[in-house]
Amino acid sequence: MTERMLLCRLADIRDGHSKGVAPDRCGRDRILLIRQGTRLYGYVNNCPHYDRAPMAWKKDEFLNGDRSRIVCAGHGALFRIEDGVCELGPCLGQALTPVNLVVEAGAVYGHDVPSERCVHGASGSGRKTGR
Amino acid sequence: MRIIGPDELVFGVDNVEASEAFLTDYGLTPAGNGRFNALDKTAISVRPKDDPSLPAPMRTATMLRQTIWGVENQPSLDEIEAELSKDRKVAKADDGTISCQDDAGFEIAFRVSQRIKLNLPGEKINSPGAVPGRAANEIGANEDAEAKPRTLSHIVYFIPDMDKMANFYIDRLGFVVTDKFTNTGPFLRPQANDDHHVLFMIQTPEYMQGLEHLAFHMQGPTELMLAGSRMVRKGYESFWGPGRHKFGSNWFWYFNSPLGTHIEYDADMDKHDGDWVEREKPMNKENSQMFLFENVEKWAPGGPPPGKG
Ligand code: FES
Ligand SMILES: [Fe+2]
Numbered sequence: 001m002t003e004r005m006l007l008c009r010l011a012d013i014r015d016g017h018s019k020g021v022a023p024d025r026c027g028r029d030r031i032l033l034i035r036q037g038t039r040l041y042g043y044v045n046n047c048p049h050y051d052r053a054p055m056a057w058k059k060d061e062f063l064n065g066d067r068s069r070i071v072c073a074g075h076g077a078l079f080r081i082e083d084g085v086c087e088l089g090p091c092l093g094q095a096l097t098p099v100n101l102v103v104e105a106g107a108v109y110g111h112d113v114p115s116e117r118c119v120h121g122a123s124g125s126g127r128k129t130g131r
Numbered sequence: 132m133r134i135i136g137p138d139e140l141v142f143g144v145d146n147v148e149a150s151e152a153f154l155t156d157y158g159l160t161p162a163g164n165g166r167f168n169a170l171d172k173t174a175i176s177v178r179p180k181d182d183p184s185l186p187a188p189m190r191t192a193t194m195l196r197q198t199i200w201g202v203e204n205q206p207s208l209d210e211i212e213a214e215l216s217k218d219r220k221v222a223k224a225d226d227g228t229i230s231c232q233d234d235a236g237f238e239i240a241f242r243v244s245q246r247i248k249l250n251l252p253g254e255k256i257n258s259p260g261a262v263p264g265r266a267a268n269e270i271g272a273n274e275d276a277e278a279k280p281r282t283l284s285h286i287v288y289f290i291p292d293m294d295k296m297a298n299f300y301i302d303r304l305g306f307v308v309t310d311k312f313t314n315t316g317p318f319l320r321p322q323a324n325d326d327h328h329v330l331f332m333i334q335t336p337e338y339m340q341g342l343e344h345l346a347f348h349m350q351g352p353t354e355l356m357l358a359g360s361r362m363v364r365k366g367y368e369s370f371w372g373p374g375r376h377k378f379g380s381n382w383f384w385y386f387n388s389p390l391g392t393h394i395e396y397d398a399d400m401d402k403h404d405g406d407w408v409e410r411e412k413p414m415n416k417e418n419s420q421m422f423l424f425e426n427v428e429k430w431a432p433g434g435p436p437p438g439k440g
Contacts (some may be wrong), residue, residue: 026427055387057368058365061149063145065145075193091191
């Protein structure tokens with residue numbers, strides 16, 4: 001069995017929206033989740049374009065305008081929600097790393113969540129600064 | 132060719148509301164019609180991506196639709212029009228703005244700059260052995276400072292053919308190379324601007340062509356830290372920084388943005404004139420920054436260990 005980690009409650013993710021979870025010690029969310037009705041998708045928050053690049057433009061904001069694709073707010077790369085494949089942008093043809101998810105009693109767990117790492121200086125979405 | 136620098140960058144975005152909120156929180160001032168001004172009225176404009184008034188999009192992910200360069204005066208503009216008309220179609224709008232594509236296919240335009248001359252104090256510091264920057268009782272740490280971007284500083288393109296692109300700006304528009312990262316691209320400044328760079332480029336495959344980042348100058352390092360910390364507190368995604376670059380010496384702090392590009396605060400960039408001899412270094416972590424910091428939760432020294440008081 002691989003180690004599993006409690007990520008959030010299913011009800012914490014608005015239908016059709018995304019959420020960043022599993023912050024590292026700098027406050028950077030390691031995983032992004034997207035909920036579409038009963039389906040849930042999870043990927044490592046790491047754009048294939050740059051080494052260890054976080055993708056949101058704001059806390060929990062990982063989707064494009066009409067919420068049909070995952071977008072990297074670094075340079076606008078677009079990824080399919082179903083399989084994380086990049087369809088347009090600097091990492092064309094590459095894919096996000098999926099996370100194995102389990103939902104139990106309304107709680108979302110992830111397997112093999114990447115270990116802690118702080119990169120590129122300042123913290124991500126502001127958890128550490130009392131947002 | 133008396134080009135001053137980027138006057139306005141025009142974007143076609145898929146999330147106008149998010150882009151407008153971002154630019155406002157970043158510190159630019161909404162000026163109507165999707166335009167957001169720095170203090171000197173250089174600007175970013177955002178419109179819906181299907182707005183018919185926008186130049187055609189690139190086939191890549193970039194949302195940048197046009198780079199408008201500001202020039203000193205009408206004779207400079209006429210000179211550019213004459214030069215570029217030699218080998219390409221140059222359109223002229225009613226307001227006199229001329230537009231065309233550069234040699235990499237980016238939409239570019241030129242106009243007599245709309246920027247106003249700023250007359251503002253710089254960051255004032257006290258340094259032993261030097262005349263104090265601040266008078267007695269004048270406080271340096273002002274948490275309520277406005278921290279507004281002063282002027283559009285520079286842009287960085289991803290481009291498929293670095294030499295072709297650089298030569299266009301050097302040979303046709305009179306830009307000067309200040310420094311160079313080997314096999315990556317040159318830092319360029321135009322003739323009517325002494326900033327270390329207003330344009331930099333990074334060689335990439337064709338499907339990546341677009342905008343790597345744009346930056347506005349802040350008053351100084353303190354204001355940069357203040358503005359960046361406010362962005363982090365609002366939940367925006369810090370990408371790289373704060374830190375200080377080597378080439379250009381500018382302090383930096385980069386953020387992700389809904390405009391599909393990194394948006395940087397910069398401060399205290401080097402200035403150069405014709406006596407400067409360009410340097411060349413390989414692009415790597417060591418050469419890219421002098422130092423890099425991490426923003427952490429606030430803390431204060433105190434008395435006994437927690438829970439023992
Ligand atoms: S860092 Fe994600 S598109 Fe460049
Ligand atoms: Fe920069």
